[in-house]
Amino acid sequence: MGVELRRGPVPGSDRVLTHDALAFVADLQRRFGASRLDLLQRREDRQAEIDAGVRPDFLIASRDVRAADWTVAPAPPDLDDRRVEITGPAEPKMMINALNSGARVFMADLEDSLSPTWANVVGGQAALADAVRQTLTFESPEGKAYRLGDTTATLVVRPRGWHLVESGMLVDGAPVSASLFDFGLFLFHCGAESLRRGSGPYLYLAKLESHHEARLWNEVFVHGQVALDIPRGSIRATVLIETILAAFEMDEILYELREHAAGLNAGRWDYLFSGIKKLRAWPELTVPDRAQLTMTVPFMRAYTDLLVRTCHRRGAHAIGGMAAFIPNRRDPAVTDVALAKVRDDKERESRDGFDGTWVAHPDLVPVALQVFDGVLGAAPNQKGRLREDVSVETDALLDLSVPGGAVTEAGVRANIRVALAYLDSWLRGVGAAAIDNLMEDAATAEISRSQL
DSSP states (O other): OOEEEOSOOOTTHHHHSOHHHHHHHHHHHHHHHHHHHHHHHHHHHHHHHHHTTOOOOOOSTTHHHHHSOOOOOOOOGGGSOOSEEEEEESOHHHHHHHHTSSOSEEEEESSTTSOOOHHHHHHHHHHHHHHHTTOOEEEOTTOOEEEOOSSOOEEEEEOOOTTOEEEEEEETTEEEEHHHHHHHHHIIIIIHHHHHTTOOOEEEEOOOOSHHHHHHHHHHHHHHHHHTTOOTTOOEEEEEEOSHHHHTTHHHHHHHTTTTEEEEEEOHHHHHHHHHHHTTTOTTOOOOOGGGOOTTSHHHHHHHHHHHHHHHHTTOEEEEEEEOBOOOTTOHHHHHHHHHHHHHHHHHHHHHTOSEEEESSGGGHHHHHHHHHHHHTTSSOOTTOOOTTOOOOHHHHHOOOOTTOOOOHHHHHHHHHHHHHHHHHHHTTOOSEEETTEEEOHHHHHHHHHHO
């Protein structure tokens, strides 16, 4: 039946959707599509078990992996210092501002902060190809020109998760996996070129729920590198630990990806959403207002401490969570209070052993840099801090209660308002939305919805 595009031409499609690029994506779909569907069925089966009262736990079958002494591959030079990473959708203006921001790494997002219109996903790939080649430009409707500077952040790309499809492309009559679509086009157009320029095809992997899903990604990486004559191990992937089930399999996830692993990241809102969703049938589950779910509540501390310990034991980077505040130049007092909170959050992360952190706005880069510079100095990371003081038991991850926490009318109203505001933005094709001085993406809508 072959390959069929179900959308018309959009800017960039002549460069991105070439015959050979689409053939590569189709090959990935035919090789790995069935395995992906099997893994999604495993998710449903696991959810049914949890609904029936089976408690998630550290796996007995893989305890030898957790006990063994092994490490992931050493980081490439341009991924060794990740003290501040900035994130944003794969859109030209935001990419240029982020790449020029002074952050060490920029995560160009094809996932939660990019509304997946055909124009956005194809245009995002075109912008990535231009960014890798240092030719990315943008001109605003007012005539302001944007160009890349001489020194830019290391580019990392986040494809969509295993659970999503790209309905704009059919392979043998069925929609292609959005993960394979995003990854395949990026590797085809940018993999060899990024290596030629002294970097590499670097990725963030979203929404993994098990080490089996990491194993499938590794198989995709190995095949993709062989098919495109890219040296094995060139791809490096950082996994977002943003599901509660993945928190029990951090060692195993790194092990499956060990020749391609770059680290783990603590994804706050999606992790919280996952906990509520996965444990939804438990009568004892009561989660307080979203504003009370800070990174210092007990179950979030357990999760982040375990992440740092796991990463450093395995020689991988541990990257902290998002500072989503957007400075309000019309209200300096609000900005000052928010920046103080951002600074406190980054100081906590740096003290806990994280090697770097995320910010959503260029104005936050200097704040986070100052904090991590003070801890790291000239060192690229603090992977030598093994956090052997950390010991996390199953209950510490599963008990989502918050001492003194409560569900309030104000919290319910906030969830309704934010969810509707974000959905309005998303349906208009804008996946990164400024709401209440915060840069919000789909993760915020998910936790707001799940709490309601």
